[in-house]
Amino acid sequence: MLDSLSKHLRSLQNLNQPTEHWDTLLIYILSNKLDKTTAREWEESKVKCESQTSSNNKSVPPTLEEFASFIRKRADLLETLSLTKETKGNKSRVSYHNQAGENQGKDNIKQVSCIYCKQSQHFIQGCPEFLNLSIEQRTQAVNKHHLCVNCLRNNHNVRRCFAGPCRKCGQRHNTLLHVDKTNTSVNHVSSVSNVPHHSSQVINESIPLQTLSYCQKSSEPKVLLSTVLVNVEDRFGNLQMCRVLLDSGSQSNFITSDTVKKLGLTTSKVDISVTGINQTTSIINRKCQVAIKSTQNSFYLNLTCLVVPKINESLPNHPIDTSAWNIPSNVVLADPTFDQVTNVDMLIGAEYFYSLISIGQIKLGKGLPVLQKTVFGWVVSGPVHTGQTQNVHCHLSTSDTDEDIHNCI
Structure with a gap:
């Protein structure tokens, strides 16, 4: 609402x-x-x-x-009351099964772990053994364990599944079981096999609802990402300056745990499985409400953010020399520090990205970034020639149609 x-x-x-x-x-x-x-x-x-x-x-x-x-x-x-009731219900069911037999109770508890390798640190979507199988072997494993071919769970079949379809072809099967008629997918995986990735970290066991991909690679050309400075309300109603990355490739919004502590924001529980490059998996278990206000006008926005330890490395990776850039004097930049190495406190995804973009764009020249008008002011984004090796940051956050974060509220 x-x-x-x-x-x-x-x-x-x-x-x-x-x-x-x-x-x-x-x-x-x-x-x-x-x-x-x-x-x-x-x-x-x-x-x-x-x-x-x-x-x-x-x-x-x-x-x-x-x-x-x-x-x-x-x-x-x-939400807290709902989670409390659910926890009590789970405890009651476990207690009931324990009365029938200790081993049966243990088996019920194990159902929340990986069905394929029986490990409790991940689910089958993030199981290294399962992901190392060929698509044909994955399909055989799914049939062997009587799993739903659409969401890979064992409590229903595909006819009763409400999860979204394959993200590659739109058919009613899981993306991990998609058979590509060409070798495009194989070639793509080979081309990025040397990309370093963040190690997986299990924050809390939960139901996998969402996918987040993030990679870094030293490559050409360098691209300046869109950042803005905004005022964010802390727990006392005071405004504090934060640096925000605008990213149309993310379906969710994120905030760093350090920023949450600095603002004193109240967090609530959520269960989101986050999968990065090479299928490394971690779990996000906190979210919070954030109220942001523009530093240039009366625009404000209330949004839900997932709490993560870190969004990415400092942006940009190296200071940028803008002395040769012809930025009009009447242009009010949304982030005057865009050319300085600074941490990112928040990320706003595609849910709000396009509503933040305004009409107006200025091209600085061939091989240079463009100025794009937003409700926060003008952002600077595009190719940059620094003469130094610089990491390229790629972000992707997607969630299943029927299993996104809003279903956890």
Whole structure:
């Protein structure tokens, strides 16, 4: 609901509508969409807000931001209660099976591990032994263990599977079982076999819901990625500057754990399996709500971010000499430090990427980056000639259609 509200408000703001005076109207419309229990909680919270902000014995109506804060807290509470019930249910089932027999209970617990190699550190989608098999051998293994050929789980068949289809051909089978009629896939794998990758790290056991790929390779040409500086609200409502990477190749948004600690943000549980290059797997188990505001105008955005230890190396890898670039003096850069080696605090993916892009582009010349206008200002992105060896950063984050992060809320 908050994401839809933010999206529509941005559209109205682009039409120069005075949305800053619509808090009372919007709160009334949105509160009518709440369930009875949440609506009652909001009325109690509204009374507290009015009493705390009252002056001269006159009550001050709550703001839209206070309403949004209430909704986020309420959602976190309901999620926590849901996870608690699920945990208690699992414990009850394990206890019941233990009464029937200790070995049977152990077998039920093992079902959450890899079905193929019986290891508990990963699931079959990230199993090294399974991934080393040929596609024909993988198919035989899936049939042997009576797994769903679409999602590789053992509690249903493909007719009852709600997971998304193959990402290569759109058919009802898992991408790991896709048979390519050409050798394109094989050649592609061979061409990147020398790419170094981040070692896998299992943060917490969970159900694989999402895939994240990230690779680095020393190569030509060098490309400057789009970064912006934004104001981010900390737990006390104060604004702190953060550096954000805009990436249309990611379906999710990410924030580093150091940034979460710096801002004092509250996190909640989530289970996301993250698979990198060469199928190395790690688990993301935290997410948080982040409110960002433009440093140039009144634009703001509330988004959900997955918490990761690190997004990538510092960008750019080396300082860039821009003395020969003819950047117009009237252009306000979204990241004035784009040419300096600086860490990235957040990543905004394709969910919001194209709504952040505005009309306007300036080409600096052949072999030079372009200036692209965004709601945060002008970003600098494109080829850069530094005369130094520089890593190329590639990001890809995808999630299954019916098993994305929103189903975990």
